Amino acid sequence: MRVGIMSFAHIHAEGFVGNLRAIPDVELVGFSDEDAGRAARAATAFELRRFDRHEDLLDAGVDAVLVCAENARRRELVELAAAARVHVLCEKPIEATLADAEAMRVACEAAGVTFMTAFPMRFDASVAAVKRSLDRGELGALHAVNGINHSEIPNGHRAWFADPELAGGGAVMDHTVHLTDLLRWMTGSEVTEVYAEVGNPFYPDDVEVDTAGLVTLTFANGVFAAVDCSWSRPTTYPRWGHLKMDLIGERGALTVDAFAQALTAYSRHLPRNPTWIGWGADPNQAMVEEFVESVAEGRPPAVTWRDGYEALRVALACYASAASGQPVRLDHG
Amino acid sequence: MGSRMRVGIVGAGSMGRVHAAGWRAAGADLVGVVSRGGASARALAQTHGARAFPDLDALLREVDVVDLCVPSDLHHPMTLRAAAAGKHVVCEKPMALSVADADEMMRACERAGVRLFIAHVLRFFPQYRAAAEAVRSGHLGRMGVMRFRRVAYPPREGASSWFADESRSGGMICDLMVHDFDYALSLAGPVARVFARSLRSHHPASSRNYALVTLGFESGAMALVEGGWVYPAGTFRTGFDLAGSDGAIEWDSDSTESIHRYLLLTETGGAPEVGLPLTVMTEDPYTTEIKHVHAALVSGERFAVTPADAAAALRIGLAARASLRTGRSVAPSEVA
Known part of the structure; x- marks a missing residue:
């Protein structure tokens, strides 16, 4: 191919x-x-x-x-x-x-x-293991999730991330979609309500876009979840950031820290001190392989356009909620 | 000093026992204890060489300060009785179950010329103090996003079952999460909006609860407060993450325990009725708190936590509960 x-x-x-x-x-x-x-x-x-x-x-x-x-x-x-x-x-x-x-x-x-949306975290070994645990019923019914996908501001790598024209938003656009997709995938349910605090407390003098967001999602099946999408890690942090979830269910709780598999390195030659050097499997590899295989086999990919669209819809609803100070309903007709 | 401050404790549950030890360590004269059952008061009094009193009025006649370690629905009436008797009041959190009651407690103490301390002990935990100090020193710049975690197990049936009764304890949000509400307010000032989702609103019959509460501050800062009575018995996870314009501070109880025990043949099921989030320390934070209260009562200096602080934290809890009822975000000024 x-x-x-x-x-x-x-x-x-x-x-x-x-x-x-x-x-x-x-x-x-x-x-x-x-x-x-x-x-x-x-x-x-x-x-x-x-x-x-x-x-x-x-x-x-x-x-x-x-x-x-x-x-x-x-x-x-x-x-x-x-x-x-x-x-x-x-x-x-x-x-x-x-x-x-x-x-x-x-x-x-x-x-x-084929149109596949690049949501690599579905292919992360730890996240996938949590999905299997939920599917096996280890937690019983899932009730709530406290999700974190906070990071440093990415404009040091590429300036457009903080350009409202090219990015369409800031931290909320960048980081709400990953956890939204994982939660839709894990619950098998759609987001029916979005509430968000959105602001720019971190770089008010440097960028025009939002740099912080605390989002509450409510799903059709009753599960509620928080998503912290903030660019709240300093640029001196040992890595770009985190993806974590605490899942609360009928039979207790389960926590996942998708990037926990890392070494802590201290060196005068590294840009961050310390630096967390990940040694876990690269979720992007499995994601790209799934794309290639789905094309080769002429079947729908594991992550579809619909998945990308629904996640974008939630991100945009965050801005609507923040503008009104109230939750926003999403219909699924 | 010629005469030591005479202290009476009301309630001989887990908090009464902890406070009694604190007063002893502070050098106060622990005169007596009163409790509903009587037997637990006698046991606690005996431990500290104090007397068990038959009722609150009898105790009030013999003390300078009364320490209310009773179910939260009793905070308001007992504070009024103590103030009427001209005694200083130390009272467990939450201050009250309504803003009106909290206001009345403040007014009554002011009128009677007695002092009122609400035991928001989190301010005396060393990790929370250190973080607050770092915030005040400006290391973090302007506060941006704060995260707080306080998740434990449901209070067990028995003497502590009043915790699960929202009409007596204010529920998990007002009883447990109010700690972090008070701390968040102390760091970032007044809150404009509160939005909450909880398990209890989906499963009202269960004593388990879990809530995610979002606070939007007038300053533009925001906070996500997680609270829960959902974990297995014996588990108590706490933590915070404070991110500002110039830096961030992370702390969680999972990763800073200095001792881990991997003992063979350990007993299981021995969790206390109500968990306390304590780690290895030279002085437990409850003692630090009581020593502060004692010193401030003796010297007349200001309390580190004022009644107005405690009332503001209560307002956040009530606003969160109002948000659960209405499904909307609620301004703390809207609740009564």
Whole structure:
């Protein structure tokens, strides 16, 4: 299978290079990026064939692409790929508005190509083990979840994360979607109500977007959950951040810290002191493999466009809730 | 000093026992104990060489300060009786079960010229003190997102079963989570909005409860307070995470226990009726608290936790319960 990467705007593109190269049946054709400086750096760093225009990558003949553009530029790339009958793995949140997300579905359905949303945490070994525990009934009925996906501000890696035009928001756009997706997956239920405190207490002089969010989700089956999506870790923190959940059920509680498997390193040569060096399995590897396999087998991927859309819908509802100071209902017709 | 401060304890449950030890350590004269059953008061009095009194009025005649370690619905009437008798009052948290009662307690003590201390002991826990000091010193900059955890097991049936009765204890939110509400207010000032979800609102019959309460502060800071009576007996997990514009502080009880026991043939099921989140310390925080109260009563200095602080924390708990009833976010000023 011939696979390309559309845009290196998202930091995850760098990791995907190694993920794709580790799959025997995949030929990583190259990448397209219209930012000349970023493209030159990526081409050198990863010894990758570079295409200046996205159309050129598609013309080179690829079966599938990983779309790693900025949030608000993904529709354009997905539509290009779909028009070329190329399957898509799309970064999250899948777009910045619901209308753009909907347009991506229409384009992919019309072209008959796969659209998979890149939610890697479903493929994390610890999270997957928790899902199996829940499915086995270890906790009995699930009642509530206290979720944390807080991190440092990512604009040090890529400035657009804190650009309201390109990101469509800040911390809430960036980090609400992962836990929302995991919770939808684990509960098998949809979010019916969203309440959120949203603000910019951390970098009020530096960025225009929100840097903090505390979100309460209520699901159709009665489960309620908190999601802390804040960019609240200092840039001196030993790692980018965390993904954790405390799950409360009928028969007790279960906690998961998805990135707990790490070494603590102290060195004058490391940028963070200490540095947590993860040694757990890379969830992105399993996610990219699932994408490739679903395309090869012509079946729906494990994470669909709908999953990406519903998570985006929740993120956008957070802003509506914060604007009104009250919970927002979501209908599922 | 010519005469030591004479103290009477009301209630000989887990808190009465802890406070009695604190008063002894503070050097006060623990005169007597009164309790509903009588037997537990006699046992506690005997331990400390004090007397068991038949009722509150008899105790009030013999003391300078009365320490109310009784079910929370008794805080208001007993405080009024003590104030009327001209005695200082130390009272367990939550201060009362309504804002009106809390206000009346403050007014009664002021009128009687006696002092009122509500035992928000969390302020005296060394890790909470150290974090508050770091916040005050400016290490964290402006407060941004605060997280608090306080999850334990349901109070056992028996003498402590009043905890599970919301009309007597205020429920898990007002009894347990009020600790973190008070602490959060002490760090970040007034709260504008409270939103809550709880297990109890889905399963009203169960004594187990779990709640997630979001606070939006007037300053723009926010807090997520987690509280629960859902864990297996003997478990008590606490923690906080304070993130500001210039830094963050993390602490959790899971990872800072200095001693872990891996004993063969341990007894199980020996958890106390009500758990206390204590770790290895030279002085337990309840003693630190009582020593502070004693010193402030003797010297006339200000209490570290004022009655107004305690009333504000109660308001947050009541606002959270109002949010559960209405499904809306609630301003603390809306509750009565």
